Amino acid sequence: MTVRPLVEVVRLGLVPYKEGLRLQQVYVNRHRSAPVHALLLCQHSPVYTTGIRHKPYPGPLLDQLRLLGADVHHTNRGGLITFHGPGQLVCYPVLNLGSFKKSVRWYVSQLEKTIITLCGRFGVEAASSPHTGVWVGDNKICAIGIHCGHYVTSHGLALNCNTDLSWFGHIVPCGIEGKGVTSLSRELQRDVSVQETIPHLLDAFREQFNCQLTEGETPEPEQNFGVSSA
């Protein structure tokens, strides 16, 4: 009998990026006691984020991006600069790879395959490439950037459903020159919402990772009683 790992699906709704980071940390910390896997789903208000290779993005450049009305965040994930905003399905699997396979290379490939399958369900032909992420021709439809510590994953993927792609025009997405971005809506020439996409993502994820999914409870937003947090 093969025991398939149980993954809790947590729907966060539209949250600022910082709140997404805080909630990921809550789920990462849960792994200290036992492997309790979670799949966080959300959308973010407009934000540009950078990864551990943040030197290509000096302060003045980031200030320019803030002037556009977006938030800017430096993170500990892999990958270069990217954009998150409404209409983009952001998924943060917080898994202990010990219950799956202890290889980040395998894990990232699994995420790519999950999205390729999902796109297939919509009739969009997507593929992976030497550049991590999921592509439709020369246009990236889904960005991936993760962090792994003590075999626990955080950060994840961002799939453009009906994102306003003009936000990407202000950066070289993921540092890859000469390539573009796309979305499910652009490829299908109709509006494809995050809501419509979620069930397909969950199906593809369950299949690719050979796991069981269960609905989790959304944690309470951080209560600020006027005391500044540490």
Next chain:
Amino acid sequence: MAMRAALRCLSVNLSPRLPQLSSAAQVSATRLLCRSGFPRTLSTDSGQCTALKFTEKHEWVLVESGIGTVGISNYAQEALGDVVYCGLPEVGQRLEQMDEFGALESVKAASELYSPLTGEVTAINTELAGNPGLVNKSCYADGWLIKMTIEKPEELHKLMDQPAYDKFIKSLEE
């Protein structure tokens, strides 16, 4: 230092003749060099070198003259994929055993590195800034990450030797 030069010579000389030589065999060859005392440039102040020791997080440490050189194992570099960036600590940083001391990035994944011992960072491999792929190509030699002092030599005893580590990774693959 002499040890490292010998290791480099070893990897260069062996590769053309024995293209199938695995990193594990490289390590065994290193130990052969130690025991036989060949070449003469290998003799160190302490008169003895130690074999590679491994952590469960797949870092290795090699001690010579009271300084530990740290890197990641072949198993680890394969599981990571092509390394594109090495985030390393500052020289002088003090590390406790199992402290996170940096991260390697590959396939858009940042994976943390954990210190095998307690000590102070004395050097970082500056070659990796321009050539991070050394971690994949030469994980036991040119792809070394940091050097550190050894504050608690007893910690070395708790680490795995080559045979124990080989057994450990076999158990992971099952």
